[in-house]
Amino acid sequence: xxxxxxxxxxxxxxxxxxxxxxxxxxxxxxxxxxxxxxxxxxxxxxxxxxxxxxxxxxxxxxxxxxxxxxxxxxxxxxxxxxxxxxxxxxxxxxxxxxxxxxxxxxxxxxxxxxxxxxxxxxxxxxxxxxxxxxxxxxxxxxxxxxxxxxxxxxxxxxxxxxxxxxxxxxxxxxxxxxxxxxxxxxxxxxxxxxxxxxxxxxxxxxxxxxxxx
Numbered sequence: 001x002x003x004x005x006x007x008x009x010x011x012x013x014x015x016x017x018x019x020x021x022x023x024x025x026x027x028x029x030x031x032x033x034x035x036x037x038x039x040x041x042x043x044x045x046x047x048x049x050x051x052x053x054x055x056x057x058x059x060x061x062x063x064x065x066x067x068x069x070x071x072x073x074x075x076x077x078x079x080x081x082x083x084x085x086x087x088x089x090x091x092x093x094x095x096x097x098x099x100x101x102x103x104x105x106x107x108x109x110x111x112x113x114x115x116x117x118x119x120x121x122x123x124x125x126x127x128x129x130x131x132x133x134x135x136x137x138x139x140x141x142x143x144x145x146x147x148x149x150x151x152x153x154x155x156x157x158x159x160x161x162x163x164x165x166x167x168x169x170x171x172x173x174x175x176x177x178x179x180x181x182x183x184x185x186x187x188x189x190x191x192x193x194x195x196x197x198x199x200x201x202x203x204x205x206x207x208x209x210x211x212x213x
Contacts, residue, residue, distance in 0.1 A: 064103075115155055118182055149186045
């Protein structure tokens with residue numbers, strides 16, 4: 001039947017896309033996408049339970065992201081930081097200025113992960129550091145929390161014991177919000193989004209168009 005044929009073709013295309021994405025992400029992660037362990041939460045985001053961060057809205061010195069930087073003069077409050085009404089935000093500490101800088105420490109025990117992901121919601125531009133090394137940067141905004149895989153270099157920036165995450169978010173207009181969590185492992189692949197973003201390059205535009213809805 002035609003329906004069975006289409007299902008079979010779609011299953012084949014899904015498998016091709018998964019395999020192609022795996023090869024692409026492995027290359028992006030320096031060929032070391034082999035962390036088979038169950039995901040572990042290294043730092044909770046604040047969607048359910050508030051996590052306390054140090055923060056300031058006054059521009060700090062240039063070494064603000066370094067692990068030995070002293071943030072004793074900074075304020076302290078629960079994440080997320082932003083304005084109510086921002087899509088997907090769980091605001092616990094109001095943030096209404098153009099910039100906010102955040103810091104907090106977290107413990108890492110057991111074996112070091114080979115890959116890490118962030119649970120992130122930001123509005124707008126953001127930069128994230130682990131132990132003083134930049135591991136992520138993005139412009140624009142999200143409208144909800146997303147899990148984002150980081151390159152292998154991000155996991156290499158972590159160390160046994162105490163680690164420091166530092167975050168800078170910049171507001172450009174409209175809503176504003178920031179909150180971050182950290183997990184081990186790679187991000188979960190959204191096949192629909194991946195087909196839209198990477199399908200033409202990996203499978204060919206004709207194949208993508210044939211099964212577009």
